Amino acid sequence: MSRYRNQTRLRAFTSMARLIFSDVRQPAAAEAYDIALDFLWRSGAVRDEVETYQFLAAEISRLVDRGQTNRLRMANLAIAAHQRLFVDADVSPVNGRSDRPMRG
Numbered sequence: 001m002s003r004y005r006n007q008t009r010l011r012a013f014t015s016m017a018r019l020i021f022s023d024v025r026q027p028a029a030a031e032a033y034d035i036a037l038d039f040l041w042r043s044g045a046v047r048d049e050v051e052t053y054q055f056l057a058a059e060i061s062r063l064v065d066r067g068q069t070n071r072l073r074m075a076n077l078a079i080a081a082h083q084r085l086f087v088d089a090d091v092s093p094v095n096g097r098s099d100r101p102m103r104g
Contacts, residue, residue: 029064032074045087
């Protein structure tokens with residue numbers, strides 16, 4: 001998939017994030033979503049786009065419900081939760097190596 005196509009999708013889901021979080025008590029939630037999603041895309045941690053978008057929306061909503069107000073803290077907590085759930089799941093507990101084939 002071309003970089004242009006990824007950027008188009010990223011903008012579309014960023015717009016969706018603004019709609020999701022527009023009526024939330026905490027306006028920093030949409031910014032936290034943007035920050036977390038941008039970091040995950042740039043680091044190559046996004047394996048399944050839709051799953052990542054849904055996970056971040058749910059995680060940031062949960063953080064807002066818990067009373068988080070700092071956008072950077074919310075973004076960092078969402079990134080850490082994503083890495084624990086998705087990235088660490090790719091590493092085999094037996095040999096410490098990825099079970100997924102290498103891209104290249």
